[in-house]
Amino acid sequence: MHIAWLGKKSPFCGNVTYSREVTHALREFGHQVSFFHFAQDEPPPDNWPADDHEIPIPFLYQLQNVYTIPTLRSKKVLTQALEExxxxxxxxSLTLSPLDFALPEICQDLGLPLVATFHPAFDRKLRNISSGTQHLAYQLYAPWLAQYDRVIIFSRLQRSILVKL
Known part of the structure; x- marks a missing residue:
């Protein structure tokens, strides 16, 4: 099976580790993985396998554990690579960028099934600005996640909140 994986290689965060470990396991099971990630002209991290088939997506700005701002041509680069x-x-592996919201339409147009892992920070109690911001991310993403074919989350509580939203 050929899997197009959209993830992060840098800057280091949990999403980077998740993408590295899962794609490594997929390759060990004999699957082909094409790894899409935001990249500038910089060397790849040392802790990634050299056999990765990488597709760099251009970006303007990348925040540490939060979001990446793509260039105006990023969507075209992604779409053309998937089509090829x-x-x-x-x-x-969400959250990545505003491209997260374009993926369902891109994949539907190309006839490709789309799965997401939704793993932003989560706190079930709204006590402070950080947990309020987390809840806002869930509110923003919920309608778009409904357009994905499948969504992987890490708890029943998160599932319940997303279903309600």
Whole structure:
């Protein structure tokens, strides 16, 4: 199976580790992985396998654990690469960028199934500005996640909140 994986290689965060470990395991199981990630002209991190088929997506600005601001041509680069590669499935390790909201339409137009792992920070109690911001991310993403074919989350509580939203 050929999997197009949209993830992060830098700056270091949990999403980077998640993408590295899962794609490594997928390769060990014999799957082909094409790794899409935001990149400038910089060397790849040392802790990534050299056999990665990488597709760099241009960006303007990247925040540490939060979001990446793509260039105006990023969507075109992503769409053309997916069209050329024709993977069996597309997986997006969210949150990445405003492209998260364009992926359902891109994949639907190309006839590609789309799966996301939704793993922003989560706090079930709204006590402070940080947890309020987390809840806002859930409110923003929920309608878009409904357009993905499948969504991976890490708790029943998160599922319940997303379903309500």
């Amino acid at each position: 590669l024709q993977p069996d499935i597309v997986h997006a």
